[in-house]
Amino acid sequence: MATIAVVGTGYVGLAAGACLAELGHRVSCSDVDGDKVRLLRAGKVDIIEPGLGELVRSGLANGRLRFLTTPTVTDADFVFLCVPTPMAADGGADLSAVTSVMRQIGDQLPPGCVVVNKSTVPVGTATMLSESLNGRVPVVSNPEFLREGSAVHDFLHPDRIVVGSDDLTAARRVAELYAALPAPVLVTSTASAELIKYAANSFLAVKLSYANAIAELCERLGADVADVVKGVGQDHRIGESFLRAGPGWGGSCLPKDTSALLRTASAAGQHFSLLEAAIATNVRQHSRVVAKIRGALGGELRGARICLLGLAFKAGTNDMRDSPALAVAATLAAEGAELTGYDPVVTADVPGLRVVDDPYEAVKDAGVIVLLTEWPEFRGLEWTAIRALAAGDVVVDARNHLDPTVVTAAGMRWWGIGCSRGVDTRDT
Ligand SMILES: NC(=O)c1ccc[n+]([C@@H]2O[C@H](COP(=O)([O-])OP(=O)(O)OC[C@H]3O[C@@H](n4cnc5c(N)ncnc54)[C@H](O)[C@@H]3O)[C@@H](O)[C@H]2O)c1
Numbered sequence: 001m002a003t004i005a006v007v008g009t010g011y012v013g014l015a016a017g018a019c020l021a022e023l024g025h026r027v028s029c030s031d032v033d034g035d036k037v038r039l040l041r042a043g044k045v046d047i048i049e050p051g052l053g054e055l056v057r058s059g060l061a062n063g064r065l066r067f068l069t070t071p072t073v074t075d076a077d078f079v080f081l082c083v084p085t086p087m088a089a090d091g092g093a094d095l096s097a098v099t100s101v102m103r104q105i106g107d108q109l110p111p112g113c114v115v116v117n118k119s120t121v122p123v124g125t126a127t128m129l130s131e132s133l134n135g136r137v138p139v140v141s142n143p144e145f146l147r148e149g150s151a152v153h154d155f156l157h158p159d160r161i162v163v164g165s166d167d168l169t170a171a172r173r174v175a176e177l178y179a180a181l182p183a184p185v186l187v188t189s190t191a192s193a194e195l196i197k198y199a200a201n202s203f204l205a206v207k208l209s210y211a212n213a214i215a216e217l218c219e220r221l222g223a224d225v226a227d228v229v230k231g232v233g234q235d236h237r238i239g240e241s242f243l244r245a246g247p248g249w250g251g252s253c254l255p256k257d258t259s260a261l262l263r264t265a266s267a268a269g270q271h272f273s274l275l276e277a278a279i280a281t282n283v284r285q286h287s288r289v290v291a292k293i294r295g296a297l298g299g300e301l302r303g304a305r306i307c308l309l310g311l312a313f314k315a316g317t318n319d320m321r322d323s324p325a326l327a328v329a330a331t332l333a334a335e336g337a338e339l340t341g342y343d344p345v346v347t348a349d350v351p352g353l354r355v356v357d358d359p360y361e362a363v364k365d366a367g368v369i370v371l372l373t374e375w376p377e378f379r380g381l382e383w384t385a386i387r388a389l390a391a392g393d394v395v396v397d398a399r400n401h402l403d404p405t406v407v408t409a410a411g412m413r414w415w416g417i418g419c420s421r422g423v424d425t426r427d428t
């Protein structure tokens, strides 16, 4: 059993801390957000993550998990860095939280301790951190691959555990922390481990943009993207996952990580045109959704009432960071549309958008209804009632989530993504 200090209790830090405590380690988690720490001490988790609340409460009860407002590292065998690395103004990764934590704890790290970096950071960061410590303790890169909405499951059932270290003993000690998990451990240099994280997220983004570009072609050629990606994905070399066409990819990771990798490549003298095209295709996908909405309204957005169903960047989370729904909403609002939104878990107001807590209120008088997040509850909506409440009769289903026969049986028109129904290529 190891003593672990986790710094940052967001999606990654809290999942890692609670799961490592569950695996038998003694874990203290710290965060600068005092309100969050107070809630966690009371066993309350303010993000939607199945199983996380239970693990936090069980860790508190068995004494293996505690929450602090300042990191206590003097007795730690391992310090896990799990702080944000958002997009900086220049498109790269903002490392200020990482460097500020290291300034705070650097002098207190005991001999024999290992700094384990789980934040997503550019190649060279582990070396930079190690130099800032004058090599007193090893810095290991241990990127995290969990997804929001399934953080606990993903942490406990990883496809692989990547341990990047220029010190083999430290690498072995970090790998040992995960010994109870049935996953292959890949030991690499710190540079390779740091790049694996960006390369994986960027590959997912490229795959998604490819699917969205094929969806556009399907519309132009009269094919159906659902069938096309099924037939493509059944080739085991390609795989069916991450090929669902939609309003574009978003979230707290893919947009910032693709941008940071592009910048890393450019600083290294490489024009990564494939990745650049994937990002551009994603922006284009937002515009294609807006074009469909404009088409449904007869060309005019100014003054139009539009209902947005779903605001989170995907179903299963209340995270709205870089949500495609917000990108679409921002363009519509800038063009003078009046927006009403409903999301089962997002209740906070969004600039340019009135958020209501009932889908039937959201659709009232709407000239067009746009589905942007694939929440299961949207499949159970009463479309006959909606037909009576809305002013227009088109549903732009940007996730191909609804059953078109149910929607059309209620007297509405269903416009999907990547299928010949509802094609409007006027301003794409
Ligand atoms: N969200 C994901 O699905 C995911 C998955 C894998 C990797 N990552 C990476 O992990 C890192 C953390 O991401 P996240 O989504 O958990 O972030 P988050 O925004 O959910 O949480 C970060 C937490 O760190 C705290 N924090 C900020 N500065 C701090 C400081 N100086 N000291 C202590 N705490 C501080 C914040 O208050 C917040 O609670 C990022 O680099 C991200 O790219 C995220």
Ligand SMILES: O=c1ccn([C@@H]2O[C@H](COP(=O)(O)OP(=O)(O)O[C@H]3O[C@H](CO)[C@@H](O)[C@H](O)[C@H]3O)[C@@H](O)[C@H]2O)c(=O)[nH]1
Residues within 6 Å of the ligand: 120, 144, 145, 146, 147, 148, 149, 201, 204, 208, 241, 242, 243, 244, 245, 246, 247, 248, 249, 250, 251, 252, 253, 254, 313, 314, 315, 324
């Ligand atoms: O077939 C698909 C799959 C996903 N998406 C969209 O792609 C985005 C990203 O989805 P997902 O990858 O599930 O979200 P995250 O929770 O942000 O997870 C990604 O980012 C994390 C942070 O780095 C990584 O750890 C994960 O491995 C990586 O999947 C979302 O907008 C999804 O709606 C699609 O449009 N179609």
